[in-house]
Amino acid sequence: RRSSDLPELKKWVDYALANDTLILFDAAYEAYIQDENVPHSIYEIKGAKKCAIEFRSFSKTAGFTGVRCGYTVVPKELTAATLEGDRIPLNRLWNRRQCTKFNGTSYITQRAAEAVYSAEGKAQIKKTIDYYMTNAKIMKEGLEATGLKVYGGINAPYLWVKTPNGLSSWRFFEQMLYEANVVGTPGVGFGPSGEGYIRLTAFGERNDCIEAMRRIKNWL
CATH class of the missing domain: 3.90.1150.10 (Aspartate Aminotransferase, domain 1)
Known part of the structure; x- marks a missing residue:
């Protein structure tokens, strides 16, 4: 898909890159997209891996509402500046926080999420x-x-x-x-x-x- 087919989202990415701004992109409903010119992921836009975090949810896609299962995409290219001006890779920072604050998704939920990607699940x-x-x-x-x-x-x-x-x-x-x-x-x-x-x-x-x-x- 050409970036010219996605002009509105490209404007956001271009702005974020030019202004050192972080985009938090919620893609919870991407599975419902019918129009081929509507992006399923912000990473379809060139440069988005340097300025965007994407959230994905199983709730709307597979009826997991209440089960609390999803995932966050934090590209390794993504950095943010401290008040002192140092660039910090956000992938490692987020991974440390996630592993410290979260005990993990239950095993039965993980197996259900895995089944989503099977031929029968799809x-x-x-x-x-x-x-x-x-x-x-x-x-x-x-x-x-x-x-x-x-x-x-x-x-x-x-x-x-x-x-x-x-x-x-x-x-x-x-x-x-x-x-x-x-x-x-x-x-x-x-x-x-x-x-x-x-x-x-x-x-x-x-x-x-x-x-x-x-x-x-x-x-x-």
Whole structure:
């Protein structure tokens, strides 16, 4: 994949390299990416190993939520400056902290994580992700059919819906809850930029998603 296909992420990496800044990149949902031009890893960008740490999680990829299993990628090329200006390799520093503060993932969890990478495990994960992304497609099409503006639902199983008529996140949440009996999450709960939106998730049963869209259509 050419770096020119990934212009937005490249801007971040270029900025970090130019300003000696560290990027903490959360790739928890990379397995849900459908668009071939969306990077699965920040290390697809040239120079990222010198400025970025990447987090990977089994929670969303393989349903490990609550099991607490993931990993952190700290490239050996990555360094940071002390207040005195000395360059410190972060890989060794992180490894020392991790080995001191963490007793390790349980053996049964490690074996489950290992199974994720087997042929059978990969097939099961693909089937599960396809199921949730089909839910997202059903929800996106259903919401758009009502005239609502929808973002997301393509490379992640979440949909951000613009509240109509300038309603606040909480006001639209309450109306949808009490008038349509559908639960979402007020966007403002994610920060000021989320005001004016509500977030819906495709992590659910197919029939529930279909029923929710029916209720919203009849409501609006």
